[in-house]
Amino acid sequence: MARSLGRIYKGFQRLGSLSSTQTQLRHPPTTVSVRGTTFVRTMVALPSLFFSKPRDFSLPNSSWGSEMMRLYEHYNSQCEVETEEGEKQEGPWRRLPSYNRFLKYATGGVYLSKIIQSKARLFTRNIRDPGAAFEYVLFVNSEEQKCMCIFQAGHLLEGPPGHVHGGAIATMIDTVTGTHATILSGPVMTANLNINYRRPIPLGSTVLLESSLDKKEGRKTFISCKVTSSDGSKLHTETTALFLSINFSQLLLGE
């Protein structure tokens, strides 16, 4: 069993090293937050030989309301800016693509294939019907060490009548802070989420999640996150989150 897991781990390492190479070629690593374990999604960086083009769920679709679109355009327009000489260059923000499978499009032998061929789907992207569940897009600002997420809550996320389930809010917080921690510290695992719920979120509304680095200490990355109304006037939740840096092997061995 341990040997098998070791082989899977080596597969991940191999994919990871491919990812790193490609990262230097201006393909930034795509991250996914997973119960706080946010991994670099290697599929983006793999040669096209290995995959067909996956759907990027973070791009606008017909379900996005005017507030979602307005905010998307606000941050997206700052991903590439024009210099005084009229040249385009990277802006302060970077949009992170988002997929619904882990390593869906990679190959890696019998062990990886078992994972790839499974029916597993990322929790936040497990419903394909546009607008029904989690519609969101993440932007990262490396200089300010911040992540912003625009989140439109669909009708399948109900908790109290007409409002978003506390677990769905926690899911978005884990996703955003976990992604942010990974960008800052590499692969991590959520160790703690401490969420204060201040005000319920109406179903169908668009809110902002803002994630900020508090501090890093050894293996620990401390993040805080606020969920506010789209204009920032209402505070819905406040969270502190702690992430621990890990190796894939720790996860695969269930440690």
Next chain:
Amino acid sequence: MARSLGRIYKGFQRLGSLSSTQTQLRHPPTTVSVRGTTFVRTMVALPSLFFSKPRDFSLPNSSWGSEMMRLYEHYNSQCEVETEEGEKQEGPWRRLPSYNRFLKYATGGVYLSKIIQSKARLFTRNIRDPGAAFEYVLFVNSEEQKCMCIFQAGHLLEGPPGHVHGGAIATMIDTVTGTHATILSGPVMTANLNINYRRPIPLGSTVLLESSLDKKEGRKTFISCKVTSSDGSKLHTETTALFLSINFSQLLLGE
């Protein structure tokens, strides 16, 4: 706006009073945890005139594995016990039914109808494919002031490869502790969830959530919750949760 919400609230109150009456007729109130707001589900208690029979998601289906079934039978067999005289009577545990819509089958005028006719679905029951997402059943023990939840995690809840998303775990914790708080204190809203993640949960596995009352102070209900492997040998998460008692009107007015 306030008047309209007031009318909705009155509708809820009316339904609530019907529920209470039926409760005395051995139809226990069914609760639903909603971002911590756990409400008595009145539909169970409404006269059959008002509804067609809804699907109870907490009953066994073909996707339930042997561990899920074993634990279900363990607790279900303690819901009704036989006396020495051979008479049947209530046991220490009570199973809570679970539906995917709030007030789906009730009527209550134009305002309630708007809610009823909406496409909204309870977050934890928004996928009908058996075994794909959250399979769970709750049992409550009033004497011990405990709730037990048996939870089988489906393949659509993935976070880290092969493991359950931290947000899906938080969702189950919110659901179980919120339901428990409502049974103890009436309608409540989650004020805080403080979750320590100790060990990841493999996709497809069955785990136990055990919710215990810590204390009640005025409007506050303090609950703690452990998620363990089905045999209790592995601790996956530890949580403290705080709930505040509310009126429906507070929620409807977004307070």
